Amino acid sequence: MSDQSLKRVDLIFGEYSNVKYKILADTLARTNDAILKDILDSGLRGRGGAGFPTAMKWKYTAETTSEEKYVICNADEGEPGTFKDREILLRVPRKVFSGMAICGKVIGSKKGYMYLRGEYRFMLNDLNRELDIYHEHAKKLGFDFTIEIRLGSGAYICGEESALFESMEGGRGEPRNKPPYPTTSGFMKKPTVINNVETFVNVMMIMRLGPDQYKKLGTTDSRGSKVFSVSGDTPIPGIYELELGMPLDRFVDEFGDGDTKAVQVGGASGFCVPRKKFKDTVIGFEGVPTGGSMMIFNSSRSMYNVLHNYLEFFQEESCGQCTPCRVGCQQLLKGIVAVKKGEKKAAYLDQLMKLSESMKITAKCGLGQSVANSFSSIVNNFKEEMIY
């Protein structure tokens, strides 16, 4: 039954052509406007989590005049339960580099960087070898866009774009105030496009298939396919490329172990969906968005422990600069412990819920703003587990 609505796709990892860098060569021959129009028509939204329309990001950056501009590939992949960028980089790095190069052409940049998660150092040699090949081809095509790989420092917050720039500039990985946005002031305070690894691959997909074909995948709000990292209580953990916009119950049918109690969609900063809501939940920007992480929990799991674990993660991984996030995370963690131990009344959870709401609207960056996602969805749906 799942087969009709859960479409497995093989576009991201599949080979497009026997000729290396053929699509890049074809695309470089096109006009920037035509390329941008295709991406716009495709409805592509960023795969790094926030889902910002990619065409708009490129367009704004293209429109900003500056001698120097940068293209940055965000390969920091720090979200717990996410390992899809790793797979993409291992299997089809060429598509990522080509996507970056096309971006470089469109926005008028000569320099790209890949910010690679420190833990992925093991693939650095292979990536650099592939980069040499890319540079050879670019040279042959007379295309001036070089790419360099920078290794991350291991902090989750360095995946946040402005903290990533700070880190690349040699500073401490602390998010900046926005505005200004990267499109006008990013790396080295220059106009910068920063995209997720998978976003660049999607660009290549659009260049190959054309927007009309691409649009056939997914829903109005969530076009295309997506690479999911499936983990937890599943007999078949791993990487799957699926069409966006699927209902969660179909997903659970296929990947669950028959006893699924909840799915955490989008990692620690995502939402926890309980069994009773599987049916009404769509995975995509119109429903519950995800950067790729799908963590499945069966009824043997304590959701208190799950939340405790996430909050520990946030308490440690917050950059610590802003009050709501630095102190809020500590309070949420200590708060649920106190309630569990009976040191605080159950009603204190409501107080904490309000606090998480304040964090969502006052924190400086996406990290602190998204703690409330898992906090409120777990506490609301599994209140008894929090108390008893």
Add this chain to the structure above:
Amino acid sequence: MANKVNLTIDGINVAVDEGKTILEAARSLNIHIPTLCYHEDLCVAGNCRVCVVEQEKVKTLPASCAMPVSEGMVIHTNSMKVRLARKHIVELLLSEHNADCTKCYKNGNCELQGLASQMLTGDHMFLDLVPDKKYTIDMFNSAIIKDDSRCIRCQRCVRTCEELQSVSALGVAHKGDKMKISTFFEHSLLEVVCTNCGQCVNRCPTGALIERNYIDQVWDAIYDPNKHVVVQTAPAVRIALGEALGMPSGKIVTGRMVAALKRLGFNAVLDTDFTADLTIIEEGHELLTRLKKALVDKDPSIALPMATSCSPGWIKFIEHTFPEFLPNLSTCKSPQQMFGALAKTYYAQKRKLDPKNIVSVSIMPCTAKKFEANRPEMRSSGYKDVDFVLTTRELGIMIKQAGLEFEALPEEKFDSFMGVSSGAAVIFGSTGGVMEAALRTAYEIVTGREVPFDGLNITPVRGTEGEVREASVLIERTVPAWNFLEGVELKCVVANGLAHAKTVMQNVRDGKANYHFIEIMACPGGCLGGGGQPIPTNPEIRAKRKEAIYAEDMGMSIRKSHENPEVAALYTEFLEKPLGHKSHELLHTHYTPRKRY
């Protein structure tokens, strides 16, 4: 002209320049949004989030200090949503904070405390996190105490130390719940590049960075019948002390300050301005001697340009950062230390006192002077030349402790001797002041005439905040002894704030600038913006203090250091001549190269 942007704040329409923030727009309407990490002197951090406001059609609450205005914005600064969020934020800060205000030095002048009292935070809605924190207090330094248990991590200090001072002694260490303000390898401030300038103290909104106070020790000395306690007051104290006692900025309170010190029970109330004049004589002669040795005798060992040495924050900075330029520093001690050395020698002899019974106290706009007084070289009288250094703020506290109604005090005069000074000494308190004072004297020594400036006001060297000011003075029609200087254009540069000092020194090092004389003050605006001055500080307050200093100068009957009769008497009775043997023993010093971290 900048484009105007229209927006609505709390129902009021306002047009402000493009690029302004919501906070600035609100202030222009006299709507005061609370802030903690924001400071006029520093770049915007946007990390405390206390200043959040509600913007219609936007889900999150922007931080008003960091959010530029945009056309058609509708802002609410005091909506229900804002009030709850703000309360949450202050409660969160307090939950991490060792808020025992009655044990805290900043009690009564603390921005966090002010905010907490405004918000009625009595109910403590969250758990107390302090017991689980392993907060430490750095008490090793003689000038500055850093108490992490009172830190709200606003990073004002970090920005101050980096942006204004280019020292970067303070930085952020660790992340998440362990994030803290720290130093190189978490060493004590005593062991790192910190210059003790106290600029971070001036801007810290809480009691996390404070001066080490010596108030009780000074009271003990005053109460001790066997001690003769002399106090000296630096030029910049008299134009700022009023602020610490509830008066508006820019009031000259010299007479009331003297009266207060007498009522506190000091045995002699004397003036650092006296030794400021003395510094000018010594330093002026030193400069001229160096010029002569370099230009006439062609002595290659003579280091030029010569740099002033009266700002101890600057001294420690150059010791760490440009140790190769230590020979360029004037060997003159700061006026404070000259005074201290004379208090226990000349003054003791003249007053027939045993120097071991003299306690010498100084009131300074400065925290670095506390460190300076503790340098091992500063014992040329055979005793510790200056026993205790108090800041302007500490004096303010003592006056309050003594129950004096400061504004109502009658004006009194400094005791004599070592109490008379010139206008040239007064302007030591502002950037460019030492240069101007030195030129008033040196020019006259060399030419026999007054400096060719209207009313002796050498405005070209009067520095401005945030600026390196270069000026030159052409020396003409010299008296015979100095005719080797005929036609020489004396090139001077004046800088305040260590970031600018660094620029000057880099230019000198790289051969990009060719000066004879460099004046550096470690603090923005000079001593008037010193790290021991009343809190708060901002450009407007400092501008008022500066006006007061130049007004005080103009009002003095003596305007030139070499016309100070008490200084003249000092030379005839005791020192004999400038740069003489006794001078060298008591008034000059040497410097120590230090590590660069």
